[in-house]
Amino acid sequence: MSTISIRHLSKSYGAFLAVNDVSIDIPSGCVFGLLGPNGAGKTTTFKCMLGLARPSSGEVLYGDRPLAPATFEDLTYVPERSVLYEWMTIRDHLELQRRSYARYNPNRAADLLALFGLDARKRVRSTSKGMRTALAIVLAFSIEPKILVLDEPTSGLDPVNQRAVLKLIIDAAAGGTTVIFSSHQIGQVERAAEHIAIMQNGGLVLTGSVDDLKYEQKIVEGIFETDGFSTNGFGGDARISRVEKTGRILRLTVRRDSDSIASDLNGMGAQSVRVVDLNLEDIFLNAVDPSQQTADVVEGA
Amino acid sequence: MYYVELLRIIRGLRVVGIILGIIFLIAIVFRLIFLQGGSPDSWVRHAQLSPGAHVTTRHLANGLTRTIVDDPADRTHVVVDDRGYSGKHITIIEPSDVAQSQNRHGVISMGSMNVTKSISNGMSRIDFETNSKENLATLFMAAMPIALIFATIIACALARENDGHLELAWTKPVSRDAYALSVMGLDLAGIAVTVLASVVVFLITTMFFELPRLYLDAGGAGLIALVFTVPMAWYALLTAASASLRRGYGAVIGTAWPVAFIIPALIGLFESHSGSSVAAAIVATLRTVNTLNPIAIYFNHFGRTGEMSLIPGGVGASIVGSIVLLVVYVALAVLQWRRVEA
Numbered sequence: 001m002s003t004i005s006i007r008h009l010s011k012s013y014g015a016f017l018a019v020n021d022v023s024i025d026i027p028s029g030c031v032f033g034l035l036g037p038n039g040a041g042k043t044t045t046f047k048c049m050l051g052l053a054r055p056s057s058g059e060v061l062y063g064d065r066p067l068a069p070a071t072f073e074d075l076t077y078v079p080e081r082s083v084l085y086e087w088m089t090i091r092d093h094l095e096l097q098r099r100s101y102a103r104y105n106p107n108r109a110a111d112l113l114a115l116f117g118l119d120a121r122k123r124v125r126s127t128s129k130g131m132r133t134a135l136a137i138v139l140a141f142s143i144e145p146k147i148l149v150l151d152e153p154t155s156g157l158d159p160v161n162q163r164a165v166l167k168l169i170i171d172a173a174a175g176g177t178t179v180i181f182s183s184h185q186i187g188q189v190e191r192a193a194e195h196i197a198i199m200q201n202g203g204l205v206l207t208g209s210v211d212d213l214k215y216e217q218k219i220v221e222g223i224f225e226t227d228g229f230s231t232n233g234f235g236g237d238a239r240i241s242r243v244e245k246t247g248r249i250l251r252l253t254v255r256r257d258s259d260s261i262a263s264d265l266n267g268m269g270a271q272s273v274r275v276v277d278l279n280l281e282d283i284f285l286n287a288v289d290p291s292q293q294t295a296d297v298v299e300g301a
Numbered sequence: 302m303y304y305v306e307l308l309r310i311i312r313g314l315r316v317v318g319i320i321l322g323i324i325f326l327i328a329i330v331f332r333l334i335f336l337q338g339g340s341p342d343s344w345v346r347h348a349q350l351s352p353g354a355h356v357t358t359r360h361l362a363n364g365l366t367r368t369i370v371d372d373p374a375d376r377t378h379v380v381v382d383d384r385g386y387s388g389k390h391i392t393i394i395e396p397s398d399v400a401q402s403q404n405r406h407g408v409i410s411m412g413s414m415n416v417t418k419s420i421s422n423g424m425s426r427i428d429f430e431t432n433s434k435e436n437l438a439t440l441f442m443a444a445m446p447i448a449l450i451f452a453t454i455i456a457c458a459l460a461r462e463n464d465g466h467l468e469l470a471w472t473k474p475v476s477r478d479a480y481a482l483s484v485m486g487l488d489l490a491g492i493a494v495t496v497l498a499s500v501v502v503f504l505i506t507t508m509f510f511e512l513p514r515l516y517l518d519a520g521g522a523g524l525i526a527l528v529f530t531v532p533m534a535w536y537a538l539l540t541a542a543s544a545s546l547r548r549g550y551g552a553v554i555g556t557a558w559p560v561a562f563i564i565p566a567l568i569g570l571f572e573s574h575s576g577s578s579v580a581a582a583i584v585a586t587l588r589t590v591n592t593l594n595p596i597a598i599y600f601n602h603f604g605r606t607g608e609m610s611l612i613p614g615g616v617g618a619s620i621v622g623s624i625v626l627l628v629v630y631v632a633l634a635v636l637q638w639r640r641v642e643a
Contacts, residue, residue: 052471052643072474079468085305087312096304100473 003028003147003178004049009058011041011048018044020202021058026180026195031173033193033210034182035284040199042182043080046151050077062147073102074146076139078153080182082132086125090118090135094142101143109142115164129156137165141172148172150181154188166192190280198287206287210280217241217278217286218258222250222270229268237261242286253278253286302473305466306458306484310491313454317495320447321502328506335510345391348372348379376424387514388432397425414510434514438521440507441528444499445599448532451495453554456539458484459638460550467643481638485540485631492532523616527599530623534595537630544637564591565600565609598622 004026011019019041026032034042047053049060051067062071084093090113098104113120116134124132133156140148150169154162162185169179169192183189189196190210197207206213227248234243234252239261242253250270254261258275265273278286335343345368349356353374359367370379375395382390397420405420415430459481462470470480507513517525539557543550568587574580591597592610598619600609612622 047643050468050472052468054642069474069476069479072472075472077468077472081465083466083468085466085469088305088308092304092308096469099304100302 003062004180005061006045006049007059007061009045009048009060010056011044011053012056017202019048019055022199022202022204023058024197024204024207026178028178029173029176030178030194031169031192032178032180033189033196034180034199035186035189035196035280036182036199037288038184039201040288041202042199043151044202045199046077046079046149046180046182050075050149075149076143076145076147077149078136078140078151080151080155082124082129082136084124084132084135087123089121089123090127091120093124093135093139094120097139097142103143103145105142105144108144109138112138112141112168116161130158130161133157134161137168141168144177146177148177148179148181150179152183153181154183154185162188186281186284196280198284200288206283213283214277214280216255217283218254219276219278219282220252220254220258220261220265220273221276222252222262222265222268222273224248224250224268224270229270253282302475302480303483303487305462305470306487309455309458309461310487313451313491314495314498316454317447317451317498320450321499325502325506328509332509342389342391344393345370345379345381348377348393351375351377384432386432386512388511389429391427391429391431393425393427393429395425397423432511432514434516436521437515437517438524438528440500440503440515441496441525443503444496445528445532447499448492448496448528449535449596452488452492452532452536453539453557455488455491456536457543457546457550457553458488458540459634460540460543460546460553463545463547463641464550465547467641471643477639478635481544481635482631485537485634488536488540489533492536493529496528496532520616523620526620527616527623530620530627531595531599534598534623534627534630537627537634538593538595541630541633541637544634545641561594561596564594565597568609592622593626595623595626598626 004024006022006024006026009019009022010017022041022045034045036042044053048055048058049067060067062075065071088096094106094109094113097109098106116131116138118127118131118134118138122131124135127135133153137150137153140150148169153169154165157165166188169181173179173192173194179192181189181192193210195207195209196213198205225248227245229250231243231245231250234240238255239257240252240254244251244253250265252261252265262273262275348354348370351372351374354370354372354377356371357369361367364384366383366385368379368381368383370377370381372378377396378392378394380392384390404422405418407418409416409418415428415433417428417430419426462484471477473480475483504513539553542557543553546553564587568584568591571580571584571587588610592612594610597609598612610622612618
């Protein structure tokens with residue numbers, strides 16, 4: 001069952017189309033990663049989801065209902081940039097949460113403050129960027145929401161606290177919370193997310209479960225004795241989406257029949273052949289910009 | 302839900318507290334100066350102790366206690382009519398330091414005290430009227446500037462949220478309209494608290510000098526109502542003017558006061574060229590614009606009927622005018638708040 005359904009969502013600012021006909025179904029209780037290069041439209045999609053910006057067209061449904069004020073009883077949002085009140089203390093922000101949400105849990109808030117080493121007496125203006133990010137996380141998790149929307153939730157955090165946030169996300173999902181988050185750190189998304197969507201130039205270029213996406217594509221890598229081997233024939237093979245040749249190494253991104261293709265490389269005289277899973281970074285780069293690959297692309301499908 | 306606004310109001314009230322504290326301290330200083338011989342009573346006591354003074358006290362049929370101090374050596378004559386709780390009338394006649402050829406006359410009123418001084422033929426006559434009846438509205442009118450300052454401090458509440466905090470404000474379980482109305486409602490309550498706190502401080506300050514004999518009539522009640530509605534309408538004007546702004550609300554606050562006073566000044570300037578049709582057109586335009594200014598409406602009740610704005614003179618019309626402006630500005634602020642995007 002989908003907790004959130006985004007249907008044909010578009011948002012334009014004047015002539016600029018920030019989000020272009022995006023449709024995503026986010027399953028209940030999962031961790032959903034939204035990926036994309038800067039300016040892809042991730043934050044605008046979040047804003048439209050949360051009623052912070054008016055969609056030019058399309059709709060967003062929570063369950064089978066559109067967003068309503070009551071939806072926020074069970075939903076919190078951590079935006080990419082700090083929206084905290086600089087003149088207020090950390091304790092003031094917690095008090096704001098307490099007065100705003102029936103689900104606010106003061107014990108949970110105290111635990112989270114301790115986890116991130118935040119001093120409740122401090123004013124926000126005297127805290128670092130990382131501490132502000134941590135406070136935003138504390139505020140979001142202290143109400144124990146059913147839906148968490150996190151836009152770059154680890155931005156500015158040190159590696160220890162980044163890991164702590166990831167653990168919070170995974171634990172929350174294990175408890176039934178639907179977590180939707182964006183991050184430029186693909187490794188984090190890979191570790192936490194079960195489903196992803198990749199956006200580029202406002203449009204959706206890829207969506208699905210991380211396992212399925214990894215299963216669908218493999219890399220078959222062969223190392224030859226010399227670099228004089230031929231790649232002819234691979235370019236027209238429908239099973240292969242990318243052919244890269246770097247010196248003696250031939251790297252094929254294949255859609256299916258990876259074992260059969262590995263046998264073909266053995267038949268071509270490769271010294272060694274291995275089949276490896278694609279990581280999320282490969283999937284991401286393949287989706288948004290093939291030219292980001294470091295090896296020379298000699299042929300492509 | 303509206304805790305942020307509550308904190309802002311408390312911060313604004315701290316400023317009000319500082320202003321009232323300064324007024325309070327000034328009153329204490331004045332009181333101490335009076336204790337050191339500046340008051341009419343102390344002057345009379347001093348005159349009675351003079352070696353040549355002749356003092357007589359009589360109880361008159363109308364309930365007055367009249368004390369007469371005559372000091373022929375000093376050419377001083379003092380008459381004190383003591384009305385008890387209703388205060389005193391003190392007349393002091395003595396030689397003046399001012400040259401005989403000069404005659405002067407002056408009146409000073411301060412709260413319930415009225416002082417008239419006249420100099421004629423080298424003799425000075427001072428009449429003190431203490432503890433005369435005072436309209437309660439006077440205390441409220443004194444609170445008006447402080448209420449306007451507070452209203453300005455907390456104004457533009459919606460624009461302040463729009464300055465980088467919408468993601469927090471709009472992801473609470475409350476509708477935008479309810480949020481805006483509640484925030485403005487809290488601020489208006491803060492203005493009412495400011496007026497009442499100021500009046501209490503002024504009352505205590507007055508009591509440093511004498512127990513005031515307050516009264517309230519219909520006109521005074523109307524003025525008291527204006528002291529609440531005008532700062533509220535002023536607050537709503539600034540909030541409506543800035544509701545859709547992200548960072549420019551400081552400019553709205555900064556320019557509002559000069560504009561509010563420049564327009565009436567310009568009206569006065571162009572009115573002096575009453576023969577010119579251009580000047581008349583400018584005055585008509587400025588009066589129309591000034592109708593949107595709640596402070597101008599406040600000054601309507603002083604009798605300058607129709608001179609400063611299109612709203613007729615009189616307290617009743619001013620109250621209605623300021624309430625209409627308040628409602629319209631609040632509605633405009635909410636309408637703009639609906640259109641804003643994060």
